[in-house]
Amino acid sequence: MKKEIKKRGPAAPRRRSAPGKTGASDDAAFERELDKAFNSLEDDYLASAALSIEDISGKVLLAAKRLTGSSFGFAGYIDPATGWFIAVTHTREIWDKCRIAGKTIVFREFKGLWGWVLKNKKPILTNKASSDSRSCGTPKGHIKIDKFLAVPAVFNRKLAGMVALANPSGDYTKRDLAAAEKFARIYAIILQRKFSEDALRESEEKHRAIINASRDIIYTVNAEGVITYMSRQAENYGYSPADLVGRHVLEFAHPGDKAMLAQALSGALETGRTMPLLSYRVRKKDGSYFYAEQKSGLIMKGGRPRMISCIIRDVTDRRAMEDALKNSEAKYRALFDRAGDGIFIMATDGSSSVFNDAFAKMHGYANAGEMACLNLKELDTPQTAKLGPERLRRMLAGESLTFEVEHYHRDGHVFPLSVSCRVVKFEGRIYFLGFHRDISAQKKVESALSRLTSCFLKFGPEPEENIDHITRTAGEILGSSCVLYNRLEGDLLCTISGWQAPPGLDLRGKAKGHICMDVISGAKHKPLVVRDLQNSPYAESDPNIKKFGLKTYIGCPVTVEGRTVGSLCAAFQADKAPSPEELKVMSLLAKALGIEEQRSRAGTALKATEETLHESDRKIRALFDQTFQFIGMLDPDGTVLEANRTAMQFAGIKESDCIGRPFWDTAWWAHSAEMRDKLRKAVKKAAQGEAVRFEATHPAADGSIHHVDFSLKPVRDAAGAIIYLIPEGRDITEQKKMETALKQNEETLRNIFDTAPDMIFFKGLDGRYIKVNKACAAVFQMTPEEFEGRSDGDIFPPKDAERLIASDREVVRTGRTLTIDDNRVISGKEYYFSTVKSPLKDLAGKTIGILGIVRDVTEQKRTEEELINTRAAAKAGKITGDAAHDFNNILTTINGYAAIMLESVSDKSPLKVEILEIVKAVRKATSVTEKLQLYGAKPEDKK
Numbered sequence: 001m002k003k004e005i006k007k008r009g010p011a012a013p014r015r016r017s018a019p020g021k022t023g024a025s026d027d028a029a030f031e032r033e034l035d036k037a038f039n040s041l042e043d044d045y046l047a048s049a050a051l052s053i054e055d056i057s058g059k060v061l062l063a064a065k066r067l068t069g070s071s072f073g074f075a076g077y078i079d080p081a082t083g084w085f086i087a088v089t090h091t092r093e094i095w096d097k098c099r100i101a102g103k104t105i106v107f108r109e110f111k112g113l114w115g116w117v118l119k120n121k122k123p124i125l126t127n128k129a130s131s132d133s134r135s136c137g138t139p140k141g142h143i144k145i146d147k148f149l150a151v152p153a154v155f156n157r158k159l160a161g162m163v164a165l166a167n168p169s170g171d172y173t174k175r176d177l178a179a180a181e182k183f184a185r186i187y188a189i190i191l192q193r194k195f196s197e198d199a200l201r202e203s204e205e206k207h208r209a210i211i212n213a214s215r216d217i218i219y220t221v222n223a224e225g226v227i228t229y230m231s232r233q234a235e236n237y238g239y240s241p242a243d244l245v246g247r248h249v250l251e252f253a254h255p256g257d258k259a260m261l262a263q264a265l266s267g268a269l270e271t272g273r274t275m276p277l278l279s280y281r282v283r284k285k286d287g288s289y290f291y292a293e294q295k296s297g298l299i300m301k302g303g304r305p306r307m308i309s310c311i312i313r314d315v316t317d318r319r320a321m322e323d324a325l326k327n328s329e330a331k332y333r334a335l336f337d338r339a340g341d342g343i344f345i346m347a348t349d350g351s352s353s354v355f356n357d358a359f360a361k362m363h364g365y366a367n368a369g370e371m372a373c374l375n376l377k378e379l380d381t382p383q384t385a386k387l388g389p390e391r392l393r394r395m396l397a398g399e400s401l402t403f404e405v406e407h408y409h410r411d412g413h414v415f416p417l418s419v420s421c422r423v424v425k426f427e428g429r430i431y432f433l434g435f436h437r438d439i440s441a442q443k444k445v446e447s448a449l450s451r452l453t454s455c456f457l458k459f460g461p462e463p464e465e466n467i468d469h470i471t472r473t474a475g476e477i478l479g480s481s482c483v484l485y486n487r488l489e490g491d492l493l494c495t496i497s498g499w500q501a502p503p504g505l506d507l508r509g510k511a512k513g514h515i516c517m518d519v520i521s522g523a524k525h526k527p528l529v530v531r532d533l534q535n536s537p538y539a540e541s542d543p544n545i546k547k548f549g550l551k552t553y554i555g556c557p558v559t560v561e562g563r564t565v566g567s568l569c570a571a572f573q574a575d576k577a578p579s580p581e582e583l584k585v586m587s588l589l590a591k592a593l594g595i596e597e598q599r600s601r602a603g604t605a606l607k608a609t610e611e612t613l614h615e616s617d618r619k620i621r622a623l624f625d626q627t628f629q630f631i632g633m634l635d636p637d638g639t640v641l642e643a644n645r646t647a648m649q650f651a652g653i654k655e656s657d658c659i660g661r662p663f664w665d666t667a668w669w670a671h672s673a674e675m676r677d678k679l680r681k682a683v684k685k686a687a688q689g690e691a692v693r694f695e696a697t698h699p700a701a702d703g704s705i706h707h708v709d710f711s712l713k714p715v716r717d718a719a720g721a722i723i724y725l726i727p728e729g730r731d732i733t734e735q736k737k738m739e740t741a742l743k744q745n746e747e748t749l750r751n752i753f754d755t756a757p758d759m760i761f762f763k764g765l766d767g768r769y770i771k772v773n774k775a776c777a778a779v780f781q782m783t784p785e786e787f788e789g790r791s792d793g794d795i796f797p798p799k800d801a802e803r804l805i806a807s808d809r810e811v812v813r814t815g816r817t818l819t820i821d822d823n824r825v826i827s828g829k830e831y832y833f834s835t836v837k838s839p840l841k842d843l844a845g846k847t848i849g850i851l852g853i854v855r856d857v858t859e860q861k862r863t864e865e866e867l868i869n870t871r872a873a874a875k876a877g878k879i880t881g882d883a884a885h886d887f888n889n890i891l892t893t894i895n896g897y898a899a900i901m902l903e904s905v906s907d908k909s910p911l912k913v914e915i916l917e918i919v920k921a922v923r924k925a926t927s928v929t930e931k932l933q934l935y936g937a938k939p940e941d942k943k
Contacts, residue, residue: 027175030067034179037063041186051461053077056190057089060163064183068176070165072143076105077153077161077191078118080199084108085118085162112136113148114164121159123151123181127171147172151180153188160191209715209724210624210633210642217292217312218627220619221249223305225265229619235442236314238285242584254281254289269305274298282312288340290316297622309622321738342417342436346376347429348396362417362438364410381406381414395423395432400693404439415440448585451477456592457718463600467497467593471568474589475499478554478582480570485558485593486516487566493517496566502548513541519555519567527583528555531575544571552576554583556590560598568593630668630698630708630729636687636722638663638680647729652701663727671699686712686725698729706733752900758893759854762840765812767791767805770849779856781827800824811837812847817918823861832861834890838914845910853897860886884932891929895922 041059057075065073076087085107110118116134117124126132129148138145149172150164163184168176211218211231218231225248230241244252253261257280268275275296281289292312299307336343342359346352353376355368363379365371380388384405391401400422406414421434455473459466467485475483482500486493493511495501511517515538519528530536530553538553539545552572557564568590578586624631630647634640640658648654651667658666663683664676675696682692693711700706708729715724753760759776761769772787780787780795792801803822811818817838824831834857840849864883898918905911 030175030179034067034182037067038182038186041183053191053194054088056187056194057161060183060187061089064163064165064180067179067183068149068165068172069168069170070149071167071169072145073163073165075161075163075187078159080195082108085110112138114150114162117150117152117162117164118159121152121154123149123177125149125172125174125177129166149176149180151177151184153184153191155188155192158192160188160195163187206633206642206724209726210631214627214629214631214728215730216627216629217314218310219244219249219312220299220307220309221265222307223269225249225262228307232442235439235445236437237282237290240441240445240581242580243285252283254283257281265308268296268298268308272298272300272305275308279315284340286340290314290340291319293628295626295628297626299618299622307619309619309626311627313628318735321735321742342438344376344432344434344436345424345426346432346434348392348423348432350375350377359436362436363407379407381408391421392432395421396430398423402691402693416443445581448477448581452585452588453718455589463596464497466596468499470589470593470596471497471499474568474570474586477585478570478576478578480554480576481548481550481573483568483570485566485568486514487558487597488517488520504547505544515542515545515553516555516567516569519557519569520564522557522564525557525559525564527586529553529578529583531577549573554578554586556583556586558590558593558597560594565597566593628730630727630731632727634663634683634725634727636714636725638683638687638725640666641724650700650706650731651698668698668729671705672697682712683725686714687722689714689716689722695732696729706731707736708732756897758897759852759856761852761854763808763850763852765847765849767808776854779826779831796824807835807837808850811839811850815839815847817914817921819921821857830858831856832858836894836918838918841910841914843910853894855890855893857886857890880932884929888926888929888933891922891925895919898922 041063061073061075074087075089076085079086087105113124113135127147129135129145145166147168148166150162152159153161163180217233219227220229222228227244227247227249230244232241234241234244250258250262261280264275264278278294280292282292283289293315294310294312296308296310298305299309336356340358342362343356344359345354355371357367360368360371395401402420405417405419407417409415416439418437418439419434421432424431424433451473455469458469471483471485482502484495484501485497487496488511491511492508493514493516495507533539533545533550533553550571550573552575555567555569558566558568625645627644627646630650631644632640632647633642640661640663643658653667664679669676669679685692691713696708696710697705698708709732710729713726714722715726717723753773756773757775759779761772761776764770768791769788772784774784777784777787792804807818807820817836820835822833834855836853838851839847840851842848898915901915
């Protein structure tokens with residue numbers, strides 16, 4: 001036997017007994033060596049889940065060769081995507097000595113003995129390989145194979161790979177086969193887990209990019225109605241996702257809509273049927289509400305509803321557009337002033353700017369009036385000002401832009417805003433219309449997330465190093481005096497990792513009395529925050545509080561498999577009130593610590609990984625397919641990778657009609673060569689990192705053409721390379737129709753207003769003229785623009801102004817129409833006027849101004865005076881008749897304008913009631929004029 005071992009030299013890794021002569025002690029030693037090798041493989045993989053398939057394959061092959069005394073071998077896996085066999089690990093002798101032309105490790109066809117193993121999922125043990133009936137011989141240049149042992153790596157009846165061995169010093173035995181099968185089993189488990197983890201990461205990254213690109217709010221609630229997930233689009237309404245997760249969805253519904261929403265939720269959970277499309281009002285963080293439409297879907301588990309996925313679309317703008325068709329110019333002013341976003345309207349030359357109150361408040365001013373003398377350019381930081389001219393040029397060229405800027409706050413600090421801006425046309429003049437949103441909170445969250453991402457990207461194979469990254473990241477984000485990870489070991493509290501740990505800190509001490517023990521032993525598994533530590537009971541029980549002058553403590557439990565093993569704590573030598581976002585960051589880092597602790601003890605179970613993958617896929621796919629807008633995913637070259645159900649149903653197509661094809665060759669763009677060319681250019685820009693947005697048209701399944709707000713955004717990987725493009729489309733056809741109807745309606749009313757011979761004006765509650773027609777301005781030898789913004793005190797003598805103001809107050813106080821006949825001297829000329837004043841109300845019935853119609857009756861008055869002077873009492877009857885006839889003409893005019901106003905408002909408008917009061921008053925006055933006409937008629941006419 002010694003002579004045999006000497007022949008084999010270093011190639012013989014273990015002593016083999018002669019066939020048929022193994023004894024009980026040799027078998028026992030073999031089993032011990034096999035168990036030791038098997039446990040070593042498990043420990044290597046569980047200690048570092050970052051090991052590659054190549055590394056694991058090499059370790060499996062090395063252990064199998066050593067235990068079986070094989071000279072050659074290979075280990076490989078089945079590629080899940082192609083089904084090809086990848087012989088990722090060969091013994092060095094095979095690769096170096098093989099002389100086959102074009103040798104490779106990738107095999108599309110399974111041949112020979114090893115191919116038989118893969119095809120049949122059964123092992124082979126043969127000590128006469130060349131004569132085995134299953135062999136097809138060895139290719140020219142291949143190493144001669146005399147003895148062959150191969151075992152398939154199978155998990156849950158699914159072929160994952162294979163371990164193959166060859167040419168031992170003696171014959172292969174059943175004991176060698178059992179050893180190889182055991183190695184193949186662990187190899188199959190490890191392969192399946194690696195495949196599942198890779199699929200989970202790819203799925204999550206792909207679908208997270210899709211969700212983040214959506215402009216709708218996406219969230220899920222559990223069976224109790226508690227929010228379990230919230231997309232970051234909630235930030236557009238003042239919330240961070242952390243503000244909402246864990247709270248009941250009914251907290252954010254308008255009181256008038258809560259019963260309806262609660263009934264819909266309970267009905268869906270009881271019946272298992274999808275909720276209908278819901279319309280209700282949702283509360284923003286500032287207390288205001290926005291109108292929403294909600295689509296929902298059930299996520300089932302075990303045949304029962306487990307969770308409801310919901311997609312909310314903000315339809316506030318659409319509702320505002322519908323209301324705009326029914327309201328006057330005053331309604332738009334109210335909408336402008338009450339908008340949640342900051343709005344500005346600026347002349348293209350920068351000569352004038354108009355801001356709403358929201359814009360003023362986000363810059364530190366009480367209202368828009370305080371900013372009246374400011375120019376928008378004065379708010380820009382130098383960097384923002386530098387980019388301004390190019391943005392203005394692009395908007396003047398017709399582009400609608402969305403970008404970020406930095407502005408100076410009134411107190412001097414700089415804060416970020418998100419701006420959506422475009423060019424609009426008002427009364428023939430061109431202006432920039434911009435919507436501003438303060439994104440300071442969003443930026444803070446993004447900064448924290450960036451630090452978290454940076455921390456996690458630094459993770460390596462060693463859990464101890466990763467734990468140090470976590471404690472350092474916690475300290476940098478919170479700005480604490482120090483951060484420690486303390487682990488409970490028996491009755492001792494041991495500091496495993498510390499960031500800025502102070503000199504003299506006891507790293508191993510009795511746990512009793514330490515504040516961390518309350519975190520570890522707490523039943524709620526929530527962060528513990530203690531302020532004013534010096535006056536707390538912990539000042540006496542925890543020696544570190546007085547020793548290091550600590551004032552605030554934040555601790556989060558670190559759990560492994562449901563058991564709390566330690567605490568991640570941050571200590572401050574100053575008072576600290578942590579924000580919910582900071583507590584959320586601490587909780588996330590504590591969870592990461594738990595994962596690293598678990599990795600240092602054992603590997604994560606494969607079953608849990610697969611369940612997470614399936615759960616993630618079900619949830620994300622439900623959200624992706626139920627969103628209102630058209631959304632998908634492209635390769636940077638424009639090839640369609642994903643398209644949601646909404647987009648395909650709109651065009652009446654299937655996945656096979658679009659997946660794998662260039663985006664511009666799909667049904668959405670087939671109707672227009674111009675649109676296809678524009679899309680190609682947009683894809684090219686997006687692939688270079690630019691977000692693109694434009695208005696497109698798409699043909700629906702019924703052949704109709706719809707207008708679509710289309711955008712294309714790039715998605716980058718951790719290295720900054722663009723890996724996907726996210727196309728999104730929002731159907732704005734109805735909005736376009738309403739805009740057209742609104743313009744036509746306003747143009748008709750404006751023509752009536754400007755061509756009327758009577759003087760017509762609108763006044764605000766502050767007594768200033770909002771709008772006057774040309775006839776009114778002409779009497780005062782002014783233009784309508786010069787008239788607007790002035791008060792009666794600016795135009796009339798004090799006594800006349802006081803009388804007019806008093807009549808305005810009477811109209812506002814009573815809410816009724818008032819008719820006034822008076823005379824005034826204007827520009828040295830005396831005029832007689834007949835005035836009808838009515839309250840102007842909004843949709844809620846609140847008086848917002850005064851509508852006035854004034855008729856110049858000066859000539860009529862003069863005629864009456866001449867007749868009185870020349871014909872005296874004898875002609876009184878005729879004068880009375882003429883006056884009645886003329887007054888009847890006035891009433892006819894008033895009645896005509898009232899009829900026009902009736903036709904321009906809907907039956908539901910509160911203005912209709914007031915206009916009907918005008919018509920009623922006209923009818924009464926007509927009755928009086930008929931009596932006057934009868935009085936002035938000739939005697940024969942009276943008969």
